[in-house]
Amino acid sequence: MTIPRRSLRAAGTLAAAAVVGLTGAVLTAGPAAAHTPTWAVTCSEVSLDLTAYNGSVTNQVTVTVDGKDLLSTETFGREFHKKLELPAHDKEVSVHLVVKAGDGDNFSRDETKTAPVCEGATPPPSPSEGTPSPAPSTSAPTASAKPSEAPSKSAPAAASPSPSSPDLAETGSSSATPIIAGAAVAVLLAGGGIMWSVRKRRTAQH
Numbered sequence: 063m064t065i066p067r068r069s070l071r072a073a074g075t076l077a078a079a080a081v082v083g084l085t086g087a088v089l090t091a092g093p094a095a096a097h098t099p100t101w102a103v104t105c106s107e108v109s110l111d112l113t114a115y116n117g118s119v120t121n122q123v124t125v126t127v128d129g130k131d132l133l134s135t136e137t138f139g140r141e142f143h144k145k146l147e148l149p150a151h152d153k154e155v156s157v158h159l160v161v162k163a164g165d166g167d168n169f170s171r172d173e174t175k176t177a178p179v180c181e182g183a184t185p186p187p188s189p190s191e192g193t194p195s196p197a198p199s200t201s202a203p204t205a206s207a208k209p210s211e212a213p214s215k216s217a218p219a220a221a222s223p224s225p226s227s228p229d230l231a232e233t234g235s236s237s238a239t240p241i242i243a244g245a246a247v248a249v250l251l252a253g254g255g256i257m258w259s260v261r262k263r264r265t266a267q268h
Contacts, residue, residue: 103177105177125157127157157174157175
């Protein structure tokens with residue numbers, strides 16, 4: 063049986079097209095299957111293992127914890143491996159990973175995981191608890207002002223009035239009156255005696 067040449071040519075063309083199509087599909091699917099962004103979160107750290115990326119383009123990775131940067135944006139090529147220590151926390155925190163592949167957004171990743179609290183972890187002290195109370199002062203108490211060496215002299219008490227009735231005005235019946243009268247009599251007597259003696263002498267002379 064003889065097969066026409068046209069039929070052989072047509073069959074060869076179809077086979078070649080099928081091979082090219084399969085090859086293209088494999089090449090296209092290869093990069094998609096190759097990108098492997100593996101990462102894990104524990105209570106204390108974040109592990110990143112990004113492998114099989116396209117090394118001929120620029121890829122980026124960023125990690126944040128509750129909106130704060132744990133890993134600022136870094137660029138990498140074919141692979142990226144890193145372990146990041148989580149800050150101390152007394153409640154669950156949200157860890158956000160963003161990977162931007164340089165060969166297409168379909169190879170990028172935007173994922174979030176939760177980091178639990180480590181067992182036995184001591185929560186960070188609050189500001190009021192962290193400030194130590196001032197130590198009691200050990201210095202000797204300051205001496206008060208020295209007392210005056212000599213007691214202050216009190217002002218002399220005003221003389222209190224005598225409880226007796228007020229003095230009466232002196233009259234002629236005072237106790238000094240007899241003395242004065244006696245002195246006057248003595249003076250008169252002495253004067254009379256002197257005059258008598260003088261007269262007697264004058265009489266004798268005549």
